Amino acid sequence: MGARNHNKNPFDFLANPERFMAFSRWAAPMFGAIAGVLAVVGLILTFTVPEDYQQGDTVRMMFIHVPAAVLAMFVYLCLGIASFLALVFRHALADAAAQACAPLGAAFTVLALATGSLWGKPMWGTWWVWDARLTSVLVLLLFYLGYLALRGAIDDEQKAARAAAILALVGVINLPIVKFSVDWWNSLHQGSSTLLAKPENRLPVVYAWPMLLMQLAYLSAFGSLWLVRIRALVWRRKARSLALKAAEA
Amino acid sequence: MQFDFDAGKYAVYVWPAFALTAAVFAWMIADSLSVARRWRAEAERRQAEAKQARQ
Numbered sequence: 001m002g003a004r005n006h007n008k009n010p011f012d013f014l015a016n017p018e019r020f021m022a023f024s025r026w027a028a029p030m031f032g033a034i035a036g037v038l039a040v041v042g043l044i045l046t047f048t049v050p051e052d053y054q055q056g057d058t059v060r061m062m063f064i065h066v067p068a069a070v071l072a073m074f075v076y077l078c079l080g081i082a083s084f085l086a087l088v089f090r091h092a093l094a095d096a097a098a099q100a101c102a103p104l105g106a107a108f109t110v111l112a113l114a115t116g117s118l119w120g121k122p123m124w125g126t127w128w129v130w131d132a133r134l135t136s137v138l139v140l141l142l143f144y145l146g147y148l149a150l151r152g153a154i155d156d157e158q159k160a161a162r163a164a165a166i167l168a169l170v171g172v173i174n175l176p177i178v179k180f181s182v183d184w185w186n187s188l189h190q191g192s193s194t195l196l197a198k199p200e201n202r203l204p205v206v207y208a209w210p211m212l213l214m215q216l217a218y219l220s221a222f223g224s225l226w227l228v229r230i231r232a233l234v235w236r237r238k239a240r241s242l243a244l245k246a247a248e249a
Numbered sequence: 250m251q252f253d254f255d256a257g258k259y260a261v262y263v264w265p266a267f268a269l270t271a272a273v274f275a276w277m278i279a280d281s282l283s284v285a286r287r288w289r290a291e292a293e294r295r296q297a298e299a300k301q302a303r304q
Contacts, residue, residue, distance in 0.1 A: 047252050057256040057263055064270045104277060111273050118266040122259055221274070228281045235288035242295035249302065 015093055017234055028227035035220035042213035049206050061119045063210045067218035069112035072140060073175055075105030075222060079147070080172040083165035092237065093230070095161045098168060099151060100229035104222060106144035113137060124188055132181035133189035140178055143171035 042063065052059035082098035085091060116134070117127045128134065147164050154160035177184075182191045193203050203211060256263040 044250075044252075047254060048250050051253070057253075057259045060256070061263055061266045064266060068270070103280070107273050107277050111270055114269055115266045118262045118269075122262050221277075225277055225281045228285050232281070232285035232288045235285070235292040239288060239292040239295050242292070242299055246295070246299060246302070 015091055017093055020093060021231065021234060024227040024231050028224050028231070031220045031224035031227070035217050035224060038213050038217035038220060042210050042217050045210035045213060049210060052207075055123060058119055058122055059207065061115055062207070063214045065112060065115040065119060066211060067215040068108050068115060069137070070215060071218050071222055072105060072109040072112045072137065073178055074219070075101050075108055076140060076143070076168075076171065076175060078226070079105060079144075079168050080175075083168035086161060087165045087169070093234070095165070096230050096233035096237070097226070098165060099161075100226055100233060102144055102147045102151075104225055104229070106141060106148065108218075108222070109137065109141040109144060113141065129188050131187045131189060132185040133178070133187050136174060136178040136181050139174055140171070143167070143174060147171075 046060050046063045049059075051057045055062075079098050079101040082094050082101060085094035086098055113134075116137075120129075121127050147168055150164045150167055151160050154163060181187060182189050191197065191201060193201050202208075
């Protein structure tokens with residue numbers, strides 16, 4: 001009865017390493033292929049839409065900048081949830097999921113900052129401004145780098161995982177600050193212009209399609225690479241455990 | 250449908266942004282695959298050694 005109730009836990013399906021490896025073996029390439037197709041169609045639309053009457057050709061940079069910024073936050077949310085599950089349930093796979101997130105999230109955050117800066121120079125007249133949105137995204141990058149540094153600095157893997165998970169959870173506080181910074185403070189950065197924004201702020205349909213496709217391409221690419229990196233950590237764990245057994249024998 | 254690759258005076262900002270994005274994605278893909286291959290090979294090697302030791 002106890003075992004049956006245990007199986008009803010929604011995390012059980014992927015919490016079992018063997019089941020996860022079987023699932024990710026086909027899911028990782030599938031997400032990768034979906035990302036590739038979406039990126040090709042998204043890029044075709046990116047270079048066929050008309051230039052914006054205000055931004056000119058720099059509008060094409062929005063289709064690579066906005067998805068990177070959204071992923072920077074989304075990946076951190078995944079890092080926070082996985083860290084919470086690793087801390088509470090002490091599950092190795094949740095810890096691997098958290099660890100696998102960090103380098104990818106840091107890469108997306110670097111992309112968001114760099115492409116934003118390249119857009120900001122011609123549009124705002126400056127590469128960087130210490131405004132709430134830009135500064136909070138920089139803080140997000142520092143949390144990613146802090147997480148990676150902490151994991152690398154402590155030799156004891158369990159202690160490193162615990163310390164890094166706590167740091168990751170502290171960093172979750174920054175996510176609503178990043179998201180709502182343009183509403184809470186006066187900012188040079190524009191507000192939301194997605195389908196959920198006020199009608200007068202929404203993207204024209206001609207730009208919404210490449211934006212949506214590129215967003216889904218980034219999301220699928222992250223899904224694929226996340227699974228690949230978790231698989232690597234599962235194998236690493238297995239290799240280390242076998243090495244330990246061999247040393248004990 | 251007509252492609253417009255002429256970014257005019259903004260080309261100096263637009264193309265580096267796309268080049269950087271391509272480079273970062275290339276790094277993410279290459280690093281993820283190489284790390285996965287390395288640890289898979291290591292785990293399989295250790296497993297084969299353990300099997301041999303049992304025999």
